[in-house]
Amino acid sequence: MIQTFPKGGVHPAEDKFAAGSPIKTLKVPEAVVIPLSQHIGAPAEPLVKKGDTVKTGQLIAQSKGFVSANIHSSVTGTVKKIDSEPDSSGYKRTAVVIDAVDDDWADGIDTDKTLKKNITAGADEIVRRTLDAGIVGLGGATFPSHIKLSLPKGKKADILIINGVECEPCLTSDHRLMLERGDELMVGIQLLMKALNVTRAFIGIENNKPDAIAHLSKLSADYEGIKVRPLKIKYPQGAEKQLIKALINREVPSGGLPVDVGTVVHNVGTAVAVYEAVQKNKPLIERVVTVTGRDMKEPSNFLVRIGTPVRTLIDAAGGLPDNTGKVVNGGPMMGKALNSLEVPVTKGTSGILLIPADKAARKPVVNCMRCAKCITVCPMGLEPHLLMPATEFGKWELAEEERILDCMECGSCSYICPSGRPLLDYIRLGKSTVSKIIRSRKQ
Ligand code: SF4
Ligand code: SF4
Numbered sequence: 001m002i003q004t005f006p007k008g009g010v011h012p013a014e015d016k017f018a019a020g021s022p023i024k025t026l027k028v029p030e031a032v033v034i035p036l037s038q039h040i041g042a043p044a045e046p047l048v049k050k051g052d053t054v055k056t057g058q059l060i061a062q063s064k065g066f067v068s069a070n071i072h073s074s075v076t077g078t079v080k081k082i083d084s085e086p087d088s089s090g091y092k093r094t095a096v097v098i099d100a101v102d103d104d105w106a107d108g109i110d111t112d113k114t115l116k117k118n119i120t121a122g123a124d125e126i127v128r129r130t131l132d133a134g135i136v137g138l139g140g141a142t143f144p145s146h147i148k149l150s151l152p153k154g155k156k157a158d159i160l161i162i163n164g165v166e167c168e169p170c171l172t173s174d175h176r177l178m179l180e181r182g183d184e185l186m187v188g189i190q191l192l193m194k195a196l197n198v199t200r201a202f203i204g205i206e207n208n209k210p211d212a213i214a215h216l217s218k219l220s221a222d223y224e225g226i227k228v229r230p231l232k233i234k235y236p237q238g239a240e241k242q243l244i245k246a247l248i249n250r251e252v253p254s255g256g257l258p259v260d261v262g263t264v265v266h267n268v269g270t271a272v273a274v275y276e277a278v279q280k281n282k283p284l285i286e287r288v289v290t291v292t293g294r295d296m297k298e299p300s301n302f303l304v305r306i307g308t309p310v311r312t313l314i315d316a317a318g319g320l321p322d323n324t325g326k327v328v329n330g331g332p333m334m335g336k337a338l339n340s341l342e343v344p345v346t347k348g349t350s351g352i353l354l355i356p357a358d359k360a361a362r363k364p365v366v367n368c369m370r371c372a373k374c375i376t377v378c379p380m381g382l383e384p385h386l387l388m389p390a391t392e393f394g395k396w397e398l399a400e401e402e403r404i405l406d407c408m409e410c411g412s413c414s415y416i417c418p419s420g421r422p423l424l425d426y427i428r429l430g431k432s433t434v435s436k437i438i439r440s441r442k443q
Contacts, residue, residue, distance in 0.1 A: 004232035008379035018299035032307025041067030070134035074305035075100035133277030138269030168331030188271035293354030311341035325360025363420030374413035384413035391430030
């Protein structure tokens, strides 16, 4: 029987319009805006100043503290300013703005596309290079990858899980990456296995990508310990806890980490980035982004430099359709609406979704009818119909007791609610307040 996670989940329309569109490399933009906070954790500290010239791949900001990531220039040019610039959240954050003049890569970076299969780096060197290259989780979580590779004292992993699920409807960047860069992915997985000292790796891929399943199954036959595992289609199977349950039937405890059950999860894009960092000495300065929507002329997957304005990607995919009602950073389930097309692509940008006006409007909100559908679909076993009013009326103790912090913001509850209740919006708000309360209690 094909595996999946047992509790909750939904199956939204897939609409993967860009699935058949091979990855195109976008030309280097005239200017880039590179935020110093593109990852979970402390923003990086700038190493450059206005007027400095930088090369492509040069370190321009150093990770600061334990949870942080290095940032590199994605172009060759001159630093125009270091200033507060709006990012995809709508807030202004410190960013390095660089006017590009050329594409001259920093010394020591191997830009040759030849596959480098032979692994000479030891475990510590793999972790160090991942840190140096500023690799973060490319599935959207943007957690600095070197931390996941440095297991806490006393913890041990026996299985590496590679996330090729791509369960967000509409997104196809991971799908294309698996089809087009499978060889690099395999070497990247071997590097991750070596860093973690594990002998087994499972690549989880949902059944709606049979070509990727077939391609990687064939390639993995040449690699000891790496196996492809097809999964039933169900959202949010790409979430770490659900993927672990689906693939190896282990349950991560509330507030726990995958390593607590002997595993570590990395996205397919992250594994390719680790390959480039270790084997090619290439920092993370570009990524694959899906640009799609029902009425787009050319739904596409682009390899794009970090810092490129979102508008450039939309123009390259045929332009903004007249009937666009909303532009979303990410997929329809977990993505967030953008309020400007001038904001830059960052390490966490997996897709840009254009929603037509007739689909963008929210359903009218009516009273909860106690149908319990939101409870049935919640993969974390929460009661969203309770968490929303707890937030609305500031009942923080209740929200904490009802484990609001376990919500992984998958949006399944809002998606299913027949009363149009914006459950996730309130729960997000509630999570941030409850987190603050818990932090202040500890001080
Ligand atoms: S409460 Fe959170 S985890 Fe549960 S369905 Fe809603 S968004 Fe997903
Ligand atoms: S799905 Fe909506 S209407 Fe049904 S119980 Fe949950 S909040 Fe209420």
